[in-house]
Amino acid sequence: MRHALSLRIGPFGFRIGSDWRAPIETLADLYADYPRPELPDYTVRLEALRPWRRWIRPAMAVSGDYMLPDAAPLPLAQALLAAEMGMNLQLALGARRFLLLHASAVERDGRALLMSGESGAGKSTLATLLAARGWRFMGDEFALIEPETGLAWPLPRLISLKNDGVSAAARVWPGARFGPLLHDTPKGTIRHLVPDATAIAAMDEPVQPAVLLFPRFGAAAAVRAVPPGEAFVRLTQASTNYVALGEAGFAALTALIRGVPAYAVDYPDGETAIAQVEALWPEP
Amino acid sequence: MSEPLDAFTAVFHRPSGITHLLVSPAHEILAAMGEDALTVAALHARLAASFDLDAEPGALAARLDELVEAGLVEIL
Known part of the structure; x- marks a missing residue:
């Protein structure tokens, strides 16, 4: 690779290589405060589809140690999205030390709130709104559950805000550092937000989960306790490596569900969601 | 487990x-x-020792067929 960057995010080291200089410069700028890994665990490559596509209608294929055979290429302008998707893919297919749950996570009082949901449920936006109110941002893509301890490890990557989430975050976090606005991506408009210094400084500090939420944006406000059987099924579907972990995954997931209450939270706007979370959060 | x-x-x-x-x-x-x-009859007897069974052994055989189909019970 002509251009490359190595960085550590929580327990994982990444090396990101690119045929182009610009995406690496952008990543280096946004991830400037992150440590460098001793040895990267995963490699992500942003490669030109054909040699001449470095210059003519530049388009990139995302590849790495773990690959999907039919991933669609992305235009050069969406390189940041491609890099983030590449990192997600490496973890989703390769990580074995942790049970990975598709969830965002924030911390308060030394305990974690996990928010699991499909794309568009508002995981990233809620984590951002809570971080703006003093919660520690732990991650917006994967909650990393350590099977041996049940601890949730942080993975404070760039926060991937979509569509209305971009303006919502900008309102509550005026001094925030954003990446370029990416239009017309497969997920709509995307803009990446750099986590605050607290989140980066505490990236090696895991905490016990305390509450599990299944948020859903766009519906009338409602809170419903989710019984353990339903939470179990939802989280097996929300995990990228539950099957691959086998017995360790089963033990980690059942221990999590035994240990924390779960709620389905429908919310029409961020303010309502914050109030719902504050009401559910057990005081220490 | x-x-x-x-x-x-x-x-x-x-x-x-x-x-x-x-x-x-x-x-x-x-x-x-x-x-x-176990035979179906022996299993029925074992279950009857712990539970108040009113079902015929035929009902148990049907549940066993489902467990065999799921791969959790093997026919020897």
Whole structure:
């Protein structure tokens, strides 16, 4: 690779290589405060589809140690999205030390709130709104559950805000550092937000989960306790490596569900969601 | 490995690595069998010792067929 960057995010080291200089410069700028890994665990490559596509209608294929055979290429302008998707893919297919749950996570009082949901449920936006109110941002893509301890490890990557989430975050976090606005991506408009210094400084500090939420944006406000059987099924579907972990995954997931209450939270706007979370959060 | 979850019992089947969600009486049947090879009649007797059974052995045989289909019980 002509251009490359190595960085550590929580327990994982990444090396990101690119045929182009610009995406690496952008990543280096946004991830400037992150440590460098001793040895990267995963490699992500942003490669030109054909040699001449470095210059003519530049388009990139995302590849790495773990690959999907039919991933669609992305235009050069969406390189940041491609890099983030590449990192997600490496973890989703390769990580074995942790049970990975598709969830965002924030911390308060030394305990974690996990928010699991499909794309568009508002995981990233809620984590951002809570971080703006003093919660520690732990991650917006994967909650990393350590099977041996049940601890949730942080993975404070760039926060991937979509569509209305971009303006919502900008309102509550005026001094925030954003990446370029990416239009017309497969997920709509995307803009990446750099986590605050607290989140980066505490990236090696895991905490016990305390509450599990299944948020859903766009519906009338409602809170419903989710019984353990339903939470179990939802989280097996929300995990990228539950099957691959086998017995360790089963033990980690059942221990999590035994240990924390779960709620389905429908919310029409961020303010309502914050109030719902504050009401559910057990005081220490 | 199994874990009771409200109406369900989650069972991790080691040989296949498949997770099953069972409702009564499937988990009770598996627990009564343990690792033993039993006839339907012997299993019915074993279950009758712990539960107030009013079902015919035929109902038990039907549940066993389902467990065989799921790969959790083997016909010897």
